[in-house]
Amino acid sequence: MAIARSQTNLITAQEAGLVACTGCGSVHTQEPSKCTRCGSRLRSRDDQSLQKVWAFLIAGMIAYLPANIYPMLRTKTLFSYSEDTIVGGVIALFKYGNYGVAAVVFVASVLIPIGKFIAVGYLTISVQLRSQSHQHEKHRLYEVVEFIGRWSMIDVFVVAILSALVQLGGLATIKPGIAAVSFALSVVFTMLAAQSFDSRLIWDSDRT
Amino acid sequence: MTDDAPHKIAEMSVTHTRRPIWQRMSLVWLVPIIALAVSLFVAWQDYINRGTLIEISFDNAAGVIAEETVLKYRDVTVGRVEKISFAEGLSVVLLQVRVDNNVAPYLDDDAQFWVVRPNVTVRGVTGLDTVLSGVYIEGTWDDQLDVAQTAFVGVENAPVSRGGQRGTEITLRTRDGSALAEGAPILHKGIEVGFLEKPNLSFTGNEVLVTGFVRAPYDKRITANTRFWDISGFSVNLGASGVSLDVSSLASLIEGGVAFDTVVSGGEAIRDGHLFDMFDDEASARSSLFANPNRELLNMAVLFDRSVSGLSVGSEVQFQGVRVGEVTSLSAFVEETSAGQLVRLRANIGIEPDRLGLGEGTTVAQALSFIEDQVAQGLRARMITGNILSGSLSIELLIVQDAPAAAVQYSDSTYPILPATTSQITDVAATAEGVLDRISRLPVEELMTSTIDTLNSIERLANDDSLREAPVSLAALLDETRALIADEDLRAIPSDLRETVAGAQRLIDKDISTVATDLSKVVESLDALLQQADNAELIATLGRTLTRAETTIHNIETATNQLPAMTEQLNALIAKANALELQALVDEATGLIRSADALISSDATADLPASLAASLDELRAVLAEIREGGAVENVNAALASASAAARAIETSVEGLPALSERASRLVTQTEDVISSYSTRSRFGQDMSTTLRDIQTAADAVTSLARTIQRNPSSLLRGR
Numbered sequence: 001m002a003i004a005r006s007q008t009n010l011i012t013a014q015e016a017g018l019v020a021c022t023g024c025g026s027v028h029t030q031e032p033s034k035c036t037r038c039g040s041r042l043r044s045r046d047d048q049s050l051q052k053v054w055a056f057l058i059a060g061m062i063a064y065l066p067a068n069i070y071p072m073l074r075t076k077t078l079f080s081y082s083e084d085t086i087v088g089g090v091i092a093l094f095k096y097g098n099y100g101v102a103a104v105v106f107v108a109s110v111l112i113p114i115g116k117f118i119a120v121g122y123l124t125i126s127v128q129l130r131s132q133s134h135q136h137e138k139h140r141l142y143e144v145v146e147f148i149g150r151w152s153m154i155d156v157f158v159v160a161i162l163s164a165l166v167q168l169g170g171l172a173t174i175k176p177g178i179a180a181v182s183f184a185l186s187v188v189f190t191m192l193a194a195q196s197f198d199s200r201l202i203w204d205s206d207r208t
Numbered sequence: 209m210t211d212d213a214p215h216k217i218a219e220m221s222v223t224h225t226r227r228p229i230w231q232r233m234s235l236v237w238l239v240p241i242i243a244l245a246v247s248l249f250v251a252w253q254d255y256i257n258r259g260t261l262i263e264i265s266f267d268n269a270a271g272v273i274a275e276e277t278v279l280k281y282r283d284v285t286v287g288r289v290e291k292i293s294f295a296e297g298l299s300v301v302l303l304q305v306r307v308d309n310n311v312a313p314y315l316d317d318d319a320q321f322w323v324v325r326p327n328v329t330v331r332g333v334t335g336l337d338t339v340l341s342g343v344y345i346e347g348t349w350d351d352q353l354d355v356a357q358t359a360f361v362g363v364e365n366a367p368v369s370r371g372g373q374r375g376t377e378i379t380l381r382t383r384d385g386s387a388l389a390e391g392a393p394i395l396h397k398g399i400e401v402g403f404l405e406k407p408n409l410s411f412t413g414n415e416v417l418v419t420g421f422v423r424a425p426y427d428k429r430i431t432a433n434t435r436f437w438d439i440s441g442f443s444v445n446l447g448a449s450g451v452s453l454d455v456s457s458l459a460s461l462i463e464g465g466v467a468f469d470t471v472v473s474g475g476e477a478i479r480d481g482h483l484f485d486m487f488d489d490e491a492s493a494r495s496s497l498f499a500n501p502n503r504e505l506l507n508m509a510v511l512f513d514r515s516v517s518g519l520s521v522g523s524e525v526q527f528q529g530v531r532v533g534e535v536t537s538l539s540a541f542v543e544e545t546s547a548g549q550l551v552r553l554r555a556n557i558g559i560e561p562d563r564l565g566l567g568e569g570t571t572v573a574q575a576l577s578f579i580e581d582q583v584a585q586g587l588r589a590r591m592i593t594g595n596i597l598s599g600s601l602s603i604e605l606l607i608v609q610d611a612p613a614a615a616v617q618y619s620d621s622t623y624p625i626l627p628a629t630t631s632q633i634t635d636v637a638a639t640a641e642g643v644l645d646r647i648s649r650l651p652v653e654e655l656m657t658s659t660i661d662t663l664n665s666i667e668r669l670a671n672d673d674s675l676r677e678a679p680v681s682l683a684a685l686l687d688e689t690r691a692l693i694a695d696e697d698l699r700a701i702p703s704d705l706r707e708t709v710a711g712a713q714r715l716i717d718k719d720i721s722t723v724a725t726d727l728s729k730v731v732e733s734l735d736a737l738l739q740q741a742d743n744a745e746l747i748a749t750l751g752r753t754l755t756r757a758e759t760t761i762h763n764i765e766t767a768t769n770q771l772p773a774m775t776e777q778l779n780a781l782i783a784k785a786n787a788l789e790l791q792a793l794v795d796e797a798t799g800l801i802r803s804a805d806a807l808i809s810s811d812a813t814a815d816l817p818a819s820l821a822a823s824l825d826e827l828r829a830v831l832a833e834i835r836e837g838g839a840v841e842n843v844n845a846a847l848a849s850a851s852a853a854a855r856a857i858e859t860s861v862e863g864l865p866a867l868s869e870r871a872s873r874l875v876t877q878t879e880d881v882i883s884s885y886s887t888r889s890r891f892g893q894d895m896s897t898t899l900r901d902i903q904t905a906a907d908a909v910t911s912l913a914r915t916i917q918r919n920p921s922s923l924l925r926g927r
Binding site for chain 1: 233234236237238239240242243244247250251276340341342
């Protein structure tokens with residue numbers, strides 16, 4: 001541990017007796033309960049962070065289940081009616097030879113959400129276990145998760161746009177299914193989970 | 209850490225406070241709890257509403273796609289196919305269908321399911337939307353809650369659905385169901401009022417039973433007196449007015465159909481399932497109105513050795529010339545005899561017991577025993593010609609005198625066998641030929657000649673002078689008569705008589721004793737004298753003369769009788785003569801002669817000649833009067849007009865050869881027509897070709913319709 005610190009030569013703001021405002025970034029030495037610049041609450045560590053992460057993560061996972069079970073798109077044309085789930089749509093696209101689109105949808109709708117669950121879950125667990133390994137990688141992982149979170153809505157956007165565009169009366173109608181709502185909720189919950197994660201806790205693993 | 213003191217700006221007191229768990233728990237935990245609750249609620253809701261799973265088995269499931277094909281009831285989606293699988297042994301396809309919960313309780317044993325595919329029939333196109341949307345499963349069931357089931361057997365085609373309509377169900381009995389298809393219409397006065405369901409064989413296999421459904425309010429038109437008849441296909445009538453083709457409707461042409469009518473009122477109302485017989489055509493249906501078609505028939509069989517060509521199912525069975533039944537079926541069988549195998553023909557006949565004359569309500573057994581009795585007395589069956597032109601035969605039951613003894617034979621395999629006798633079949637061709645032969649052999653020419661001769665003779669006779677002189681001869685005859693009466697001898701008779709009487713007087717006066725003998729002699733001679741006078745035959749001759757004159761007149765009348773016109777004129781003449789009181793005068797003359805006769809036999813014979821002469825004078829005057837009155841001229845005029853009439857007849861007779869020529873031409877034409885009935889003639893060929901063409905066309909239409917019905921998609925696919 002000492003070696004690691006000497007190598008990186010890192011100290012935390014807490015060790016330095018400083019508190020950085022999470023809102024505007026100004027650093028305070030004393031312990032005012034509020035940031036003098038932006039007025040947000042100053043906390044060296046969010047002690048409820050992990051609770052929130054877990055709560056949102058579980059909510060996201062719960063929402064993700066119906067998102068995959070129920071149909072995402074309800075397509076009604078003159079002569080047919082079909083309901084497509086996310087995975088069903090991917091398989092159909094793959095079957096029809098649209099490998100690229102199938103890959104994009106698969107990545108955006110399946111890989112990324114599940115990857116996020118795993119990543120956030122891993123980060124949280126490793127913080128709780130006070131793991132001290134790969135702290136930098138963990139931090140980078142966290143940043144990737146946060147960055148990518150906003151793009152997870154791509155599926156919902158597609159459904160929203162299609163539903164808005166394809167309203168041709170009796171000829172063809174596309175409506176969002178329950179899964180679309182569930183999927184959106186799932187994405188929101190995972191984003192909240194990622195946001196609730198206090199990344200500073202990654203670096204606290206070697207302290208008691 | 210602690211040795212990094214120089215970096216330390218300020219000591220930070222980090223307090224780790226232990227708070228109770230409910231304070232440390234963040235409110236954010238509500239979020240997943242709510243999410244979970246909502247998810248579970250949705251899942252539960254979904255589970256509750258997912259419906260009942262039923263299983264329908266089909267022979268094939270063409271076009272059915274799992275998770276896509278829906279189940280519809282009255283065109284409303286009430287379920288969806290979940291899974292398609294095979295039953296054990298791959299015998300049938302099992303479709304697992306998730307049915308809405310509010311419908312599932314109604315799915316009891318009357319529920320029927322079928323796959324709706326495009327269906328093109330003569331009555332319209334159905335299920336066309338399934339061409340693009342894919343097939344769906346349609347179901348029908350009633351609105352009665354019954355014991356719900358979950359396993360069903362699907363039907364191949366859409367059943368003819370009554371769709372909750374009210375009406376009456378009837379059962380039709382027919383011999384042949386080939387002309388009837390499921391869904392064929394029931395027409396009443398040309399309006400479709402119902403439909404037939406699928407024809408089924410009866411339990412015995414002898415008949416076809418079809419259930420029909422007649423919608424309210426038309427079902428009120430059906431009573432026990434209603435008759436149903438087949439209107440399938442078309443009828444071609446070859447009659448005096450030419451060929452007439454009768455097609456009821458395009459639908460009935462291909463699918464068949466049934467029409468009904470109730471002509472006789474007062475029939476009892478019927479209940480569901482009433483059994484009716486179906487007649488082949490309207491005519492036989494109507495002619496059967498007074499017979500009870502639903503009575504049990506006495507079935508018998510007749511065996512014939514010769515061909516029964518011309519005998520057909522439905523041929524009449526006559527008993528003493530009255531129709532008592534009909535032929536129900538014909539078949540051939542081989543009989544083993546000592547001489548080898550012999551093919552015999554068996555005609556099964558159905559006799560209506562009521563028609564045998566045993567009264568209403570005769571049972572089959574009674575009828576059979578009656579027939580047995582009759583057979584013992586010589587009742588036999590034979591074939592007779594029913595219709596000379598068509599060559600159709602019918603079976604006649606008749607009493608054959610001195611027939612060899614026979615009895616009704618009973619066997620297990622057939623109906624009781626009625627003994628047969630030699631058939632009397634008139635061959636149409638032979639008969640027609642014979643008739644024509646006889647017509648052509650008729651001595652028409654000679655007949656005409658002799659007729660002309662006869663008329664000539666009549667004319668000659670009428671023109672004959674002797675006939676004209678008949679009145680003259682009559683006058684002469686009367687003259688002669690008068691002369692005879694005026695004869696001296698006759699005149700002498702009274703004086704002789706007087707002398708004789710005087711002599712007798714003298715004798716009486718002379719001697720009484722001799723008187724007696726003399727008197728007797730006198731009486732004798734008087735007798736003789738009187739006898740002589742009788743023998744003179746004067747009276748008789750006169751009478752005969754008058755009779756002869758009468759006969760002559762009568763003969764003239766008879767001769768003239770043969771020509772109606774002449775007779776009429778002669779009758780008028782005679783009437784005129786009558787009007788001239790000739791008859792009365794003659795009567796008077798007769799009366800006078802009679803009185804003359806009386807006079808002769810009376811004592812006042814002295815006045816006799818005078819009065820006789822006077823009367824004869826009178827008679828002569830009468831005759832003269834007649835002559836002057838123009839009677840003879842009248843007769844002559846009459847005879848002249850008679851001769852004119854005869855000439856007119858002669859003229860018309862001259863026209864007769866032309867007539868006979870036309871007649872012979874007609875006969876030749878008739879001959880041609882009759883000979884053209886034979887199959888080799890062009891007319892027959894043309895006719896049969898035409899009919900065959902019509903038949904081929906109808907067959908083609910039928911097969912097209914069948915193909916389309918069987919495989920509607922072929923219309924769309926083009927194969």
